[in-house]
Amino acid sequence: MNPTLLLWIPLLPLIAAVLAGLFGKLIGRTGAAAVTIAGVAASCVLACVVMKQLLIDGVPSFNGAVYQWLVSDGINMQIGFLVDRLTALMMVVVTFVSLCVHVYTMGYMHDDPGYQRFFSYISLFTFSMLMLVMSNNFLQLFFGWEAVGVVSYLLIGFWYTRPSAIFANMKAFLVNRVGDFGFLLGIAGVLYFTGSLDYEVAFKAAPQIAGESLTLFPGHAWSALTVICICLFIGAMGKSAQVPLHVWLPDSMEGPTPISALIHAATMVTAGIFMVARMSPLFEYSDVALSFVLVIGATTALFMGFLGVINNDIKRVVAYSTLSQLGYMTVALGASAYSVAIFHLMTHAFFKALLFLAAGAVIVAMHHEQDMRKMGGLRKRMPVTYWTSLIGALALIGTPFFSGFYSKDALIEAVHESQRPGAGYAWFCVLAGVFFTALYTFRMIFMTFHGKSRLDHHAEEHFHDVHWDMKAPLVALAIPSLLIGYLAIGPLLFGDFFGTAIVVQEKNDVVAEIGHEFHGPISFAMHALMTPPFWLALAGVLAAWFFVLKRPDLAALAQLRFNWLYRLLVNKYYFDWFNENVIARASRLLGSALWRGGDRALIDGVLIDGSAHGIGRLAGVMRRMQSGFLYSYAFWMIVGLVLLLGWFLLGL
Amino acid sequence: MITLGHMLGLSAVLFALSVAGIFINRKNLLLLLMCVELLLLAANFNFVAFSRYLGQIDGQVFVFFILTVAAAESAIGLAILVVLFRERSSINVEELNKLSG
Numbered sequence: 001m002n003p004t005l006l007l008w009i010p011l012l013p014l015i016a017a018v019l020a021g022l023f024g025k026l027i028g029r030t031g032a033a034a035v036t037i038a039g040v041a042a043s044c045v046l047a048c049v050v051m052k053q054l055l056i057d058g059v060p061s062f063n064g065a066v067y068q069w070l071v072s073d074g075i076n077m078q079i080g081f082l083v084d085r086l087t088a089l090m091m092v093v094v095t096f097v098s099l100c101v102h103v104y105t106m107g108y109m110h111d112d113p114g115y116q117r118f119f120s121y122i123s124l125f126t127f128s129m130l131m132l133v134m135s136n137n138f139l140q141l142f143f144g145w146e147a148v149g150v151v152s153y154l155l156i157g158f159w160y161t162r163p164s165a166i167f168a169n170m171k172a173f174l175v176n177r178v179g180d181f182g183f184l185l186g187i188a189g190v191l192y193f194t195g196s197l198d199y200e201v202a203f204k205a206a207p208q209i210a211g212e213s214l215t216l217f218p219g220h221a222w223s224a225l226t227v228i229c230i231c232l233f234i235g236a237m238g239k240s241a242q243v244p245l246h247v248w249l250p251d252s253m254e255g256p257t258p259i260s261a262l263i264h265a266a267t268m269v270t271a272g273i274f275m276v277a278r279m280s281p282l283f284e285y286s287d288v289a290l291s292f293v294l295v296i297g298a299t300t301a302l303f304m305g306f307l308g309v310i311n312n313d314i315k316r317v318v319a320y321s322t323l324s325q326l327g328y329m330t331v332a333l334g335a336s337a338y339s340v341a342i343f344h345l346m347t348h349a350f351f352k353a354l355l356f357l358a359a360g361a362v363i364v365a366m367h368h369e370q371d372m373r374k375m376g377g378l379r380k381r382m383p384v385t386y387w388t389s390l391i392g393a394l395a396l397i398g399t400p401f402f403s404g405f406y407s408k409d410a411l412i413e414a415v416h417e418s419q420r421p422g423a424g425y426a427w428f429c430v431l432a433g434v435f436f437t438a439l440y441t442f443r444m445i446f447m448t449f450h451g452k453s454r455l456d457h458h459a460e461e462h463f464h465d466v467h468w469d470m471k472a473p474l475v476a477l478a479i480p481s482l483l484i485g486y487l488a489i490g491p492l493l494f495g496d497f498f499g500t501a502i503v504v505q506e507k508n509d510v511v512a513e514i515g516h517e518f519h520g521p522i523s524f525a526m527h528a529l530m531t532p533p534f535w536l537a538l539a540g541v542l543a544a545w546f547f548v549l550k551r552p553d554l555a556a557l558a559q560l561r562f563n564w565l566y567r568l569l570v571n572k573y574y575f576d577w578f579n580e581n582v583i584a585r586a587s588r589l590l591g592s593a594l595w596r597g598g599d600r601a602l603i604d605g606v607l608i609d610g611s612a613h614g615i616g617r618l619a620g621v622m623r624r625m626q627s628g629f630l631y632s633y634a635f636w637m638i639v640g641l642v643l644l645l646g647w648f649l650l651g652l
Numbered sequence: 653m654i655t656l657g658h659m660l661g662l663s664a665v666l667f668a669l670s671v672a673g674i675f676i677n678r679k680n681l682l683l684l685l686m687c688v689e690l691l692l693l694a695a696n697f698n699f700v701a702f703s704r705y706l707g708q709i710d711g712q713v714f715v716f717f718i719l720t721v722a723a724a725e726s727a728i729g730l731a732i733l734v735v736l737f738r739e740r741s742s743i744n745v746e747e748l749n750k751l752s753g
Binding site for chain 1: 671674675676677678684745746748749750
C-alpha cells in the first residue's frame with residue numbers, strides 16, 4: 001500500500017480545517033463549507049479505496065513509519081500507520097459519518113455567526129480521529145486521543161456565551177483527564193516492560209509481560225499485564241463514558257446537534273471501544289482485566305438505559321441511549337467478542353448518528369425547542385424525518401433484519417456463551433437493557449411524532465420543515481442503518497475479515513461458538529423470533545405505546561407511586577451530586593487547606609515573612625542597645641571588661 | 653602600720669566610686685568629668701603604692717605623665733562642655749543621646 005495515499009487521508013481534513021479556521025473571513029461562509037466538505041469527501045473516497053485494496057485486491061496490511069520524530073534513550077518516537085482491515089473499517093465509518101455531518105451542518109448552522117469556526121473544528125476532529133485509528137504506536141494513539149478530547153471540548157463549548165455550555169465543556173475535559181491519567185499510566189507500563197511504544201513489539205511481548213508481576217501495595221503482587229490493561233481501560237472509560245466516568249456525556253449535549261451526532265455518538269466516544277479491540281492481543285492474556293471490563297460495561301448498559309426512560313429532553317434521551325449502547329459494546333469486549341464490539345460500533349455509528357441528526361432536524365423545525373412534552377404529532381408535518389428516525393429507532397431496539405439487530409443479537413449470544421466471571425450478571429444486564437432500550441426509544445418516537453400536537457404558540461408560529469441539505473444526510477444514514485447488518489454480519493463476525501488485527505485465544509473464542517450455529521443472516525433473524533431479546537423489545541415498544549399514547553395518566557400515577565425511584569433517576573443516581581459535593585468539595589477543601597496551611601502559613605508566613613520579621617525584631621532589640629547615652633556605653637564597656645578579666649583570670 | 657593592702661583597698665574604693673558616678677549620674681556632665689578625674693587618680697594611687705612597695709621610682713614618674721594627660725583631658729572636656737552648653741542650653745546627660753541609631 002502506498003504510504004503517500006495513507007498520509008493524504010488524515011491530511012486533507014487538516015488542510016481544510018486550517019483553511020476554514022485561519023482564512024475563514026477570506027474565503028467566506030460558502031468557501032469554508034465547500035473546502036471542508038471537499039476535504040472530508042476526498043478523504044472518505046480515499047478510505048474506501050484503501051478498504052477496496054485490502055478487501056478485494058488482497059493487498060497485505062500496511063505497518064510502517066512515515067516520519068521519525070525523535071529517538072531518546074533508545075525509545076523511538078515516530079508517526080506511523082498501521083492499516084489493516086480493522087483500521088480501514090474505522091476509517092470508512094469515521095469519514096462517512098463525518099461527511100454526512102458536514103453536509104447536515106450547512107443547514108443546521110445556517111444562521112450561526114460561528115459558521116466557519118464550526119466547520120474548521122469538525123474537520124480538525126476528523127483529522128484527529130483518523131490519526132487515532134490509523135496509529136501504529138502508543139504515542140500517536142495518545143496524540144489522537146488527546147486531540148479528539150480538545151476538539152470535543154471546543155465544540156461542547158461552541159456557544160461559549162452560555163454558562164451551561166462552559167460548565168459542560170469543563171466537566172467533559174476534567175472527567176476525561178481522570179481517564180487519560182489511567183491511560184497514560186497504562187502506556188507507561190507498556191513502555192516500562194517492553195521498552196518500545198510500537199504496537200507490534202508490545203503485542204509480541206504480551207505473553208512475557210503476563211508472567212511478570214507488579215507490587216502496587218506491599219504484599220499484593222499483581223500480574224503486570226492486568227495492571228496495564230486496567231489502566232488502559234480506565235482511559236477507555238473516560239473517553240467512552242463508562243460508569244463512573246460517564247457523567248460528562250449527557251452534559252455534552254450543550255453543544256450543537258451535529259457535534260452530538262458526530263463526536264458524542266458515532267465516533268469519538270467509540271475510541272475507547274476501538275482502542276480495547278486494537279489492544280486485544282494484550283487484553284486476551286488478562287482474564288481479570290476482561291472481567292472488570294465486562295462488569296463495568298454491563299452496569300453502564302443497564303443503568304444508563306433507565307435514565308433514558310424518564311428524560312424529557314429529546315437530545316438527552318438519545319445521549320443516554322448512547323451511553324447504554326457503549327455499555328453493550330464494552331460488554332462485548334469483556335466477553336472477548338472484539339469483532340462483535342466493532343460490528344456494533346459500526347452499526348451504532350450509523351443509526352445513532354441518524355437518530356441524533358433527526359433529533360436535530362426536529363429541534364430546528366421546532367425553533368430550538370428540545371422538550372418532548374411540547375412536541376407531538378409531527379409525523380405528518382416532517383415525513384422524511386419521521387421515517388428515517390423510525391428506521392433508526394427500529395435499528396436501535398434490534399428489530400430483525402435491521403442493522404442493530406444483527407450486532408446486538410450477536411452480542412447477547414456472545415455474552416451468553418462466555419464463561420468469564422461476571423458474564424452471568426452481564427447477560428442479565430444486556431437482556432434487561434433490551435426492554436428498556438425499546439421503551440425509551442419508542443417513548444421518544446411516540447412523544448415526538450405521534451399523538452396530538454402539544455406545540456406552544458411560539459413553536460407553532462415558527463414551525464417549518466427542514467430543507468434537503470438536512471434531510472439528505474438522514475437518508476444517507478438510513479440506508480446503512482437498514483442494510484449494513486444484513487450485509488456485514490457474515491464476513492465481519494464469522495468470516496476472516498479482521499484476520500490478525502484481532503487476537504482471541506481459543507478458550508475465549510465465543511464468536512466461533514455462535515458461528516457453529518450461523519447459517520446466513522436470514523435464518524439468524526428467523527431464529528431470533530423465538531429468543532427472549534425479540535420479545536423483550538416488543539414488550540418495550542408496547543409498554544411505550546401504552547404509557548405514552550393509550551394511558552398517559554398511568555405514567556403520571558406511576559411517577560407519583562414510585563416517587564423515590566423517580567427522584568433517584570431524575571438525580572442520575574446522585575453521581576453528579578457525589579462528584580460535586582464529595583470529590584469536588586474535598587478537592588477544594590484540600591486545596592484551600594494547602595493554600596492556607598502550606599502556602600500562606602508555612603511558606604509565606606514562616607519562611608518569607610517570618611524570616612523578614614525575625615530579622616526586624618532582632619534589629620529592634622539591637623537598636624535599643626544603641627541608646628546613645630554615654631553612661632550605658634560605659635556600663636557595657638565595664639561589663640565587657642569584667643567578663644574578659646574574669647575569663648582571663650579564672651580561666652573559665 | 654599601713655600596708656600595701658590598705659592602699660590598694662582605698663584605690664579600689666575610689667575606682668568603684670568613680671565608675672558608679674559615671675553611670676549612676678544621669679544629670680550633670682560636669683560630674684561625669686570629675687568622676688573621670690577620680691578614676692585616673694585611683695589608678696595613680698596604685699602606681700604610687702606599688703612604687704613605694706617595690707622601692708622603685710618608675711611608678712611615680714608615670715604618675716606625673718598621667719596627671720599631665722588628665723589635666724589636658726579635662727581642659728578639652730571642659731571646652732567641649734562649654735560648646736555643648738552653647739549649642740543645647742543644657743548639660744543634662746539624659747538628653748545627650750545623639751549617638752543612638
